[in-house]
Amino acid sequence: MRVREAGMDYADSKRKSNVVGKILFAAMVIGLFFLVLNQSSSFNTPSPFSHHEPGVTHVLVTGGAGYIGSHAALRLLKDSYRVTIVDNLSRGNLGAVKVLQNLFPEVGRLQFIYADLGDSKAVNKIFSENAFDAVIHFAAVAYVGESTLEPLRYYHNITSNTLVVLEAMASHGVNTLIYSSTCATYGEPEKMPITEQTSQVPINPYGKAKKMSEDIILDFSRSSDMAVMILRYFNVIGSDPEGRLGEAPRPELREHGRISGACFDAASGILPGLKVKGIDYNTPDGTCVRDYIDVTDLVDAHVKALAKAIPGKVGIYNVGTGKGRSVKEFVEACKKATGVNIKVEFLSRRPGDYAEVYSDPSKIKRELNWTAKHTDLQESLRIAWRWQKSHQNGYATPSGTASS
Numbered sequence: 555m556r557v558r559e560a561g562m563d564y565a566d567s568k569r570k571s572n573v574v575g576k577i578l579f580a581a582m583v584i585g586l587f588f589l590v591l592n593q594s595s596s597f598n599t600p601s602p603f604s605h606h607e608p609g610v611t612h613v614l615v616t617g618g619a620g621y622i623g624s625h626a627a628l629r630l631l632k633d634s635y636r637v638t639i640v641d642n643l644s645r646g647n648l649g650a651v652k653v654l655q656n657l658f659p660e661v662g663r664l665q666f667i668y669a670d671l672g673d674s675k676a677v678n679k680i681f682s683e684n685a686f687d688a689v690i691h692f693a694a695v696a697y698v699g700e701s702t703l704e705p706l707r708y709y710h711n712i713t714s715n716t717l718v719v720l721e722a723m724a725s726h727g728v729n730t731l732i733y734s735s736t737c738a739t740y741g742e743p744e745k746m747p748i749t750e751q752t753s754q755v756p757i758n759p760y761g762k763a764k765k766m767s768e769d770i771i772l773d774f775s776r777s778s779d780m781a782v783m784i785l786r787y788f789n790v791i792g793s794d795p796e797g798r799l800g801e802a803p804r805p806e807l808r809e810h811g812r813i814s815g816a817c818f819d820a821a822s823g824i825l826p827g828l829k830v831k832g833i834d835y836n837t838p839d840g841t842c843v844r845d846y847i848d849v850t851d852l853v854d855a856h857v858k859a860l861a862k863a864i865p866g867k868v869g870i871y872n873v874g875t876g877k878g879r880s881v882k883e884f885v886e887a888c889k890k891a892t893g894v895n896i897k898v899e900f901l902s903r904r905p906g907d908y909a910e911v912y913s914d915p916s917k918i919k920r921e922l923n924w925t926a927k928h929t930d931l932q933e934s935l936r937i938a939w940r941w942q943k944s945h946q947n948g949y950a951t952p953s954g955t956a957s958s
């Protein structure tokens with residue numbers, strides 16, 4: 555199976571992941587049991603999550619057990635928001651939720667609800683039992699290559715589930731939405747950098763499903779007074795600088811993985827090396843160029859978007875550094891960050907890869923006063939690698955939960 559990301563190929567990375575998957579699933583079920591038990595201690599008293607409280611903003615974070623969602627939940631909790639995470643754990647990690655619960659154990663700070671956003675009855679029940687002030691909708695399947703293999707899954711999970719969330723918000727009077735979109739909605743624009751005015755012509759089901767979701771949200775916003783912020787992320791890297799959270803995709807998803815995951819897998823010996831496809835692009839060093847945004851900066855953009863969301867208004871923003879980095883540059887930074895001389899094989903181009911993608915982030919700077927601060931690639935990768943090294947089985951290892 556082949557996946558395309560910034561000119562890299564993970565085609566040889568199939569693994570025997572069935573056993574690991576079963577062990578992870580069993581651990582997840584046990585963990586979920588204890589988590590629910592933990593939360594059920596307050597069954598007899600009215601839940602603080604069920605009513606609005608002056609001065610407290612209650613945010614529903616869908617996909618909050620995932621990579622970006624968990625980092626966002628951590629930042630929101632630090633900033634005194636009340637947070638409800640809804641996740642079906644299809645891709646996220648209960649371990650990440652447990653880290654957050656250990657950090658914020660006080661009543662009324664964080665609750666986790668295990669639910670599938672495709673189940674509109676369950677979603678409506680959640681909205682009728684909880685008083686949300688805003689929704690940050692992260693939950694999604696999010697691998698370009700996988701989307702070309704399973705397009706219906708992507709349209710269902712991304713587009714149809716966004717409709718479910720939006721309908722629930724409309725019928726329960728929740729009026730602020732921050733939506734996770736992607737530069738994949740732009741497709742392959744000829745002119746760089748990409749501005750929010752660049753035409754959106756997505757070229758894969760992932761990008762198309764996100765663009766359809768954006769369209770649904772925009773159409774709805776025209777007939778409502780919902781406050782909407784659509785954030786189009788570029789390539790997200792890095793992890794919590796304090797080492798509490800990281801990126802831990804399920805082992806079976808690694809073959810669809812992203813460039814930093816592939817570099818770390820090569821550095822830790824899980825992959826024999828990296829294959830860089832295409833060294834004759836019209837770029838400074840011939841390899842593809844992408845815009846890598848640190849997750850700490852990305853979640854900061856969400857907090858700023860949330861603070862500046864205005865009823866009846868829509869804000870659409872690119873979230874990137876504005877600077878393109880080549881695959882060669884990325885690999886060199888990864889070698890330095892990990893201290894491993896990763897073996898790199900340079901191969902010929904893959905059809906369909908485009909040379910350069912990077913953002914023009916001036917609109918978000920102008921309107922939300924946001925700029926990327928963590929722009930040292932090597933430093934972002936060093937922080938992420940530190941977490942990877944101490945969590946070799948992601949959140950599943952005892953060290954993964956204890957040390958965090």
Ligand SMILES: NC(=O)c1ccc[n+]([C@@H]2O[C@H](COP(=O)([O-])OP(=O)(O)OC[C@H]3O[C@@H](n4cnc5c(N)ncnc54)[C@H](O)[C@@H]3O)[C@@H](O)[C@H]2O)c1
Binds near residue numbers: 670
């Ligand atoms: N990681 C990136 O580089 C990147 C770039 C652009 C946009 N995005 C967007 O950011 C968002 C988060 O991405 P991520 O990298 O954290 O992915 P992730 O897979 O780590 O997290 C997604 C989370 O959503 C949950 N989820 C998926 N389907 C669900 C459903 N039907 N019901 C409930 N929960 C469900 C998963 O279990 C997981 O916890 C996605 O919307 C993605 O499209 C990510």
